[in-house]
Amino acid sequence: MSVRLTGVGLTHANGRRALQEVDLSVGRGERLAIIGPSGAGKTTLLRLLATSLQPSAGRVELLGAEPWQLAAGARRRLRARLGLIHQSPPLPPRQRVVTAVLAGRLGQWPLWKGLLSLLHPLDPAGARDALARLDLADKLFERCDQLSGGQLQRVGIARVLYQQAELILADEPVSAMDPVLASHTLGVLSREAESRGVTLLASLHAVELALAHFPRIVGVRDGRIAFDLPAHSVTPQALDALYANEQLGQPSPASPAPAPQLVTIPRC
Amino acid sequence: MKRTLNYLLLLAILLAVAASFVGLGLDFSGLTGAKGLAQMGDYAAGFFPADFSAAHLANIGRASLETLAMSALGTLLAALLGLLLALPAAGRVGEGAAALVRLLLNALRSIPELVWAALMVLAAGLGPNAGTLALALHTAGVLGRLFAEALENTPAEPAEAIRLAGGGRIAAFVYGTLPGVWPQLIAYILYRWENNIRMASVLGFVGAGGLGQMLYVSLSLFQQAQAATVILAMLLLVLAVDALSGWARQRWVSH
Amino acid sequence: MLSASATSGLRDPAALPRLVLTVLALALLWPGLQLSELNLAMLLDGDNAATMGSFVGAFWPPEHGDEFLALLGRATLETLAIATAGMALAWLIAVPCALLATRVLSVSALARGGRPAWWAGALRWPVRLLLIVLRSIPEIVWALLFVRAVGLGPTAGVLAIAITYGGMLGKVYAEICESVDPRPARALLAAGSPRLAAFAYGVLPNAAAEMLSYTVYRWECAIRASVVMGFVGAGGLGQQIDLSMRMFAGGEVASMLLTFFALVLLADQLSRLLRNRLT
Numbered sequence: 141m142s143v144r145l146t147g148v149g150l151t152h153a154n155g156r157r158a159l160q161e162v163d164l165s166v167g168r169g170e171r172l173a174i175i176g177p178s179g180a181g182k183t184t185l186l187r188l189l190a191t192s193l194q195p196s197a198g199r200v201e202l203l204g205a206e207p208w209q210l211a212a213g214a215r216r217r218l219r220a221r222l223g224l225i226h227q228s229p230p231l232p233p234r235q236r237v238v239t240a241v242l243a244g245r246l247g248q249w250p251l252w253k254g255l256l257s258l259l260h261p262l263d264p265a266g267a268r269d270a271l272a273r274l275d276l277a278d279k280l281f282e283r284c285d286q287l288s289g290g291q292l293q294r295v296g297i298a299r300v301l302y303q304q305a306e307l308i309l310a311d312e313p314v315s316a317m318d319p320v321l322a323s324h325t326l327g328v329l330s331r332e333a334e335s336r337g338v339t340l341l342a343s344l345h346a347v348e349l350a351l352a353h354f355p356r357i358v359g360v361r362d363g364r365i366a367f368d369l370p371a372h373s374v375t376p377q378a379l380d381a382l383y384a385n386e387q388l389g390q391p392s393p394a395s396p397a398p399a400p401q402l403v404t405i406p407r408c
Numbered sequence: 409m410k411r412t413l414n415y416l417l418l419l420a421i422l423l424a425v426a427a428s429f430v431g432l433g434l435d436f437s438g439l440t441g442a443k444g445l446a447q448m449g450d451y452a453a454g455f456f457p458a459d460f461s462a463a464h465l466a467n468i469g470r471a472s473l474e475t476l477a478m479s480a481l482g483t484l485l486a487a488l489l490g491l492l493l494a495l496p497a498a499g500r501v502g503e504g505a506a507a508l509v510r511l512l513l514n515a516l517r518s519i520p521e522l523v524w525a526a527l528m529v530l531a532a533g534l535g536p537n538a539g540t541l542a543l544a545l546h547t548a549g550v551l552g553r554l555f556a557e558a559l560e561n562t563p564a565e566p567a568e569a570i571r572l573a574g575g576g577r578i579a580a581f582v583y584g585t586l587p588g589v590w591p592q593l594i595a596y597i598l599y600r601w602e603n604n605i606r607m608a609s610v611l612g613f614v615g616a617g618g619l620g621q622m623l624y625v626s627l628s629l630f631q632q633a634q635a636a637t638v639i640l641a642m643l644l645l646v647l648a649v650d651a652l653s654g655w656a657r658q659r660w661v662s663h
Numbered sequence: 664m665l666s667a668s669a670t671s672g673l674r675d676p677a678a679l680p681r682l683v684l685t686v687l688a689l690a691l692l693w694p695g696l697q698l699s700e701l702n703l704a705m706l707l708d709g710d711n712a713a714t715m716g717s718f719v720g721a722f723w724p725p726e727h728g729d730e731f732l733a734l735l736g737r738a739t740l741e742t743l744a745i746a747t748a749g750m751a752l753a754w755l756i757a758v759p760c761a762l763l764a765t766r767v768l769s770v771s772a773l774a775r776g777g778r779p780a781w782w783a784g785a786l787r788w789p790v791r792l793l794l795i796v797l798r799s800i801p802e803i804v805w806a807l808l809f810v811r812a813v814g815l816g817p818t819a820g821v822l823a824i825a826i827t828y829g830g831m832l833g834k835v836y837a838e839i840c841e842s843v844d845p846r847p848a849r850a851l852l853a854a855g856s857p858r859l860a861a862f863a864y865g866v867l868p869n870a871a872a873e874m875l876s877y878t879v880y881r882w883e884c885a886i887r888a889s890v891v892m893g894f895v896g897a898g899g900l901g902q903q904i905d906l907s908m909r910m911f912a913g914g915e916v917a918s919m920l921l922t923f924f925a926l927v928l929l930a931d932q933l934s935r936l937l938r939n940r941l942t
Contacts, residue, residue, distance in 0.1 A: 190572050220574025230565035232587035236677070243583045247574020254579045259681065264673045281676050303573060417940060425751045428744035432817045451812050477698035480691075485701075518924055522803070522891045526908055531715040532705040540699045541706070610803045613895055617700075623804065624895075627811050643799055 141201065142168045142307055142339040143189060148198035150188060150363075158184040159363045162198070166341065171333055173350035174343040176360035177383050182343040183227070185360065186311045189341065190224040191215065203306060220247030223305025227312035229296035233285035237276070237295055240284060241267040244303035270302040271295070273328055289316035294325060301332060308333060310342035314349070322346070326353045347379060454632030464634055467622065468641045475618035475645060478536050479608035482543030483601045489544065490551030491593070495581075497556035510556075516549025521604075525611040539608060539616030547600050558592045559585065595661045598653040605649040609642045619645070721913025725921060734903065735922055742899035742926070745817050745892075746885040749824025754878065756829030761836035764790040767845050767866055768858045791837075797830025806892040820897030824885050835877050836870075843869040876938045883927075883934045890923055900926070 143166040150159040158181050166172060174182050187193045188200065191207045200206060202222065207215050223244075231240045238261045246254045256262060264280065271277045274294040284292060293316050300308055313329065314322035326342070330353050333340035344350045350357055350371075357374050359366040359382045366382050367374070493513060496505040519527075524542035532538050567584030575583070612620020619642050626634040705711060762768065764787050771782075802823045809819035840862075848865030852858070893901015900923060907915035 192568070192572055216574050216576070218574075219572055222573070224569070224572055226565075226569060228565075230563075230569040230584070232566050232584065234590065235583075235587045238675070239583070243570060243575070244573060246570055246576075246579045246583060251576060251578060254575070255582060258582060260678055261675055264675065268673065280673075300573075305573075414941060417937070425747055428748040428751070432741065432744045432748060432821070434748065434818050434821060448812055473694075474698050477695045481695050481699045481701055518927060519920070520887060520891045522894055523904065523920075526894065526905070530718060530908065531711055532702070532708075533711065535700055536698065537700040537702050537705060540701045541703070606801050610801050613803065613807065624807065627807055630811070639800065639804065642801075642804070646799060 142166050142170070142203060143341070144199075144201040145189075146199040146201075148188065148195045148200060150184060150193060151196045157363055159188070159195075162363075162365055164358070164365065164368070166339055168339055169334075169337045170356065171330055171340040171354050172342075172356040172358055173354035174341065174358045174360055175345075175347055175350050175382070176366070177385075178345075180360045181363040182360055183311055184363075186224070186309050186341070186343055189307075190222055190309050191219060192224070216247065220303075221306045223300035223303050223308045225293075225296050225300050225308065225310040225313045227293075227315055229292045231284045231292060231295065233283070235284050237271070237282050237284060237287070238264055238267045238280050240295055241270055241299050241302050244270075244299040244301075247303070266302060267298075270298040273301065273332065274298055274325065290314075290318070290321060293317065297325070297329060304336070306338055308338055308340045308342075310340070312343055312345060315345060319346075319349075323349060323352065330354070451632070454630070455636040457633065458636035458640065459631075459633040460637060464637060468619070468637060471617075471619045471622050471638075472641050472645055474536050475608045475612075475620070476605070476649075478539045478543065478611070478616075478618055479601060479604040479649070482540045482608070483547055483597060483604050485540070485544035486547030486551050486600070487593075487597050489548040490555050493548065493552040494555035494559055497552060498559040500559075510553075513549045513552040513556075516545055517553065518549070519546065521546045521607045521611060522614060525616045526614045529615045534615040534617070536617030539611040539618060539620075542611060542616065543604050543608060547604060551596060551600060554596045555589075555593060558589045558596075562588045591661045595657060598657050598661075602650055602653050606646055609645065718911055718913045718916075721911075722917035724914065725917040726912070726914035727918065731915065731918070735900075735918060738900045738903045738919075739922055739926060741817055742886065742889045742893070742901070745820040745889045745897070745899050746824065746882060749821045749889070750828060750878070750882045750885050752821065752825035753828035753832055753881075756825060757832035757836055760790055760794055760829070760833035761840065762859075762862065763787065764794065764833065765837040765840045767840045767843075767848055768852070768862055770852055770858070791834075794830045794833045794837075797826050798834060800827070802827035802888050803892055803895060806897045807895045810896045815896040815898070815902075817898035820889055820892045820899060823892055823897065824888060828881055828885060832878065832881060836874055839870045839873050839877070840866050872941075875941050879934050879937045879941075883930045886930045887927060890926075 143164060145162050145164040148159060148162040148164075149157070151157045162185065174185065176182050184193065188195060189202065191202070194208055200208065203218065205214075205218055207218055210218065239258060242257050242261055242263060249257075253262065261267065268277050268280050271280060271294075274297060276291060276294050276298065279287065279291065279295075284295065287295065293313060297310075297313055300310075308329075310329065314325050317325060326349055329342070330340065332338070342350075342354070351374065355371055356369070357371050358368045359374075359378065361382055367378055369378070493509055495501065497509040497513060499506045521542055524546050525539055528538035528541045528545075532541060562585055564585075566588065567580040570580040570584050571577070608618055608620075610620045612618045612622065613624045615621065619638055623635055623638045623642075626632075626638060706715075766787065769787075805823035805826050806819050809822045813819055813822070843866060847869075848861045851861040851865045856864075889897075889899050890901040890904075893899045893903070894905045896902060900919060904916060904919045904923075907919065
């Protein structure tokens with residue numbers, strides 16, 4: 141089992157219950173899409189799976205281990221096998237793409253190697269391979285702030301591919317791309333996962349994309365799992381019930397561009 | 409009501425100014441009386457023409473390099489120390505450590521550079537070593553605080569993302585946080601270097617070497633012509649560093 | 664499939680500049696270390712460490728004898744007085760210089776969209792140059808010069824502050840005047856109003872708050888500068904600290920440093936108060 145959640149609940153510090161009684165089992169190599177209305181808890185669920193958030197109730201098992209029962213060192217090693225693709229890629233604007241992609245293996249490299257790579261990239265070929273799969277090989281030495289939102293998201297995906305994670309968690313990975321590019325990128329991601337037998341969980345806003353690329357669909361609403369079905373079994377009625385009061389196929393909000401760096405020079 | 413309070417405040421300020429003049433018993437007769445003016449005139453005339461002899465210029469050259477080295481290395485040392493202290497000051501090691509380090513940084517920057525220089529001359533002897541250490545200590549306090557503020561205002565997501573992918577704390581800081589604050593840090597360092605070249609020139613007054621020591625000695629020996637050249641050298645040095653710093657700022661900070 | 668392009672696109676364009684920069688930095692570091700004689704080990708050297716140790720050890724308890732405290736009080740008041748009197752004189756220098764230097768009162772600029780004619784600049788440039796020269800020489804150098812010219816004591820300090828801070832205030836005042844909306848002043852000048860009146864009615868209302876704020880802030884800096892100038896004999900707290908240090912009187916130095924901190928803190932609070940109230 142790649143992922144096993146049993147009775148998981150999560151309540152934020154401000155008292156808001158984000159997830160309740162979530163049961164989920166995902167086998168190795170499975171690909172599944174998480175859909176649901178805004179604020180349903182998709183991002184919270186993914187962050188929980190990435191061990192960024194700790195559950196308030198229930199049991200979390202990732203890749204055969206319970207992350208919150210481990211010592212810090214063991215948890216770190218577990219995290220090196222998890223790849224989280226952020227909706228808004230957390231890439232420093234002035235960092236170059238090659239460095240940003242190579243940062244994916246920082247969990248596996250010794251410290252000296254990581255520091256050296258910052259000054260002079262130690263594996264540009266590997267980074268370029270990862271970027272080539274997303275048609276971004278020519279941006280290898282560009283700076284992140286020179287890329288568009290969609291390109292940045294693809295760099296984020298390339299980083300996780302370079303990381304060679306065993307469990308890929310993608311939080312709205314194509315939200316800043318046009319429909320054609322989004323579909324193409326999801327296709328690339330799915331094929332990558334399949335070819336290496338890696339588990340892939342992706343949350344998506346666009347239902348058609350989810351149905352087209354993923355064999356298993358999990359619907360989330362109000363912090364609970366509404367349904368967990370094979371793609372061909374998902375009926376329009378189920379979707380209507382899931383998105384009640386929301387229009388289907390609403391264009392997802394583009395990921396916010398990173399704020400421009402304001403350099404203030406102090407006077408006297 | 410507010411207006412009367414403001415007028416009273418202005419009156420208080422005027423009274424304070426008047427009291428200052430009276431209390432100090434300033435003796436401007438040295439400047440205004442005929443004899444005084446003649447004396448001042450003589451003194452001022454001694455500065456022209458300035459001494460441009462080769463031997464003196466060679467001395468000035470060496471002293472200028474000494475002053476430049478003092479300011480540059482002092483600032484560099486301060487940047488390293490400041491960054492080291494900024495991490496706990498920004499709360500990365502816990503609240504208790506943050507409060508303690510902030511106190512230390514405040515103490516370091518409250519003591520003026522000249523006082524530090526006098527202390528360092530006591531501790532490490534005369535010469536530019538004392539000056540460099542003095543600049544390093546004072547500037548570390550200033551930069552430490554500025555760096556800590558920059559660190560607090562920078563987004564935490566990039567570093568967090570690296571930690572979630574299994575990276576260690578140091579790697580996460582260097583890859584995630586540092587690239588974001590780097591331009592800000594460079595700007596602060598360049599700004600302090602501009603300030604330090606002015607300070608380095610005068611630390612010699614308490615024995616810390618460089619152009620300051622030359623100026624102090626020549627003025628004490630009433631060698632105004634030599635002093636004039638030293639002052640010119642100081643001006644040129646300050647202008648040069650300002651220009652260099654401006655170019656560096658253009659190149660690496662604003663984009 | 665290996666081809667020339669497979670490996671050619673991998674050359675890091677930043678590699679050479681970074682290498683050059685590193686080499687340059689290291690090449691400058693060595694002479695820099697030599698010239699600055701940087702030597703942290705000197706702090707731990709036996710004799711030096713012992714001297715410093717006993718000096719710092721004498722910091723506690725800080726000197727608090729009655730006679731000394733009286734001396735301390737007088738020195739502190741003297742420092743305050745030097746800063747205040749110096750700022751007052753600086754203001755007297757700065758205001759006329761600023762008025763002369765600022766482009767906002769240029770009549771020739773009226774017809775040229777804000778830029779004075781070249782001959783109008785001929786008067787302004789010398790004044791600006793004067794302000795730059797006054798500012799660029801550190802106040803302590805002025806203090807040293809004045810100590811040699813008029814003798815030890817607060818007079819030298821007051822004059823040094825007056826000159827340097829006059830230059831600073833003058834430049835900033837001129838800049839502030841130029842940064843406010845120029846149209847009221849321009850309208851008045853175009854209507855034939857004398858320059859001073861145009862300034863008082865057109866520029867001052869908008870600029871006064873910022874000018875005042877900067878002046879108070881500079882007064883705070885002047886207090887710190889007064890203490891520093893004392894080290895070259897210009898009176899006040901600084902001169903006393905210098906004397907006590909020469910006599911290795913650790914307790915006295917400690918008291919005076921504490922007083923200095925308190926003074927700076929108070930000045931900071933007062934400055935904030937004044938800036939909030941008056942602006």
